[in-house]
Amino acid sequence: MKEVLFYTKRECHLCEEAKLLLELFQDDLNITIREIDIYEDDEILEKYQLMIPVLEHDGEVIDYGRIDIDRVKQVLNIG
DSSP: OEEEEEEEOTTOHHHHHHHHHHHHHHHHHTEEEEEEEGGGOHHHHHHHTTTOSEEEETTEEEEESSOOHHHHHHHTTOO
């Protein structure tokens, strides 16, 4: 199982959409999701504040903004 970091913040409609999408495909993608609020870490806030939501795996950004599940599958080599 692969761990995906999901950078998000409160009151973000794109984050909410991405979370629902990830939860829907979590089993198909064989991932665990670790949700991280960007406001809990100044370095992460500075890095991702204009990009969120951001998906990251093994230190690499998979996708950000409006999450494309097909792109996520491609990057994770699924399907």
